[in-house]
Amino acid sequence: MESGLLTTHVLNGADGEPAPGVALSLHRLDPPLMVWSLLGLGTTDEDGRCSGLGAREALRPGTYKLRFETGSFWESRGRTSFFPYVEVVFSISDQQQRIHLPLLMTRFSYSTYTGS
Template sequence: MAAGAGLAPRTLPALLPPLPQAEGMAEVGKGTLTTHVLNTATGLPAAGLTIRLARLQEPGPQWTELAQRHTDADGRCQPLLAPEQAKAGTYKLHFETAEYWQGLGHSSFYPFVEVIFIITDPTQKLHVPLLISPYSYTTYRGS
């Protein structure tokens, strides 16, 4: 008999009840921009990494720095944009990875990482995580 023959596929979503949402939870974090940096070489948060946020000024390729932060022991920092600061536009997160790796006694291939993204709805909570190693990086839109 072939593996799996005669077994009906399971549909997990039908088995799981909807998760309760705390009152007012939908409003928490609206319009903010956060990040989280993880060192994938060690599997630990990247503490003490410098991050800068800039916004592209239209017209022309002029960037205006809006914030600078350092990651804490958990690889996180205070929100880079508060709700009243978020505006539609093109933004850039600049991560000082060489400085971080040098602080750990390592060299790295990438002296910095820049992630450029567009905010279309300034009321949304945006989270842009970064996973780093001395020779690679990955980013994605988180939640």
């Protein structure tokens, strides 16, 4: 897959550091059936980043979701989490745009935005 079309950066806000080893998946909504199709899997690196989640032809205009396995991340650190996973649903209208979706998380909260 081409690198950089869809990227993310997961930050562990509780400890003020990147969140390495967070499993994630990218899905696209099939409008006629209203079901999600898996497009790709990834894991954040030591800096909490994951890039190259979708090839340009796969990220055509439509509705997508990026699912972060946050509960597993916290469990691997001997902690519990209120959120077993976080799903961020977003729309792509321009197939040429680059998208960056950071996730700032703690065991009991999260926030996200579209970045550059």
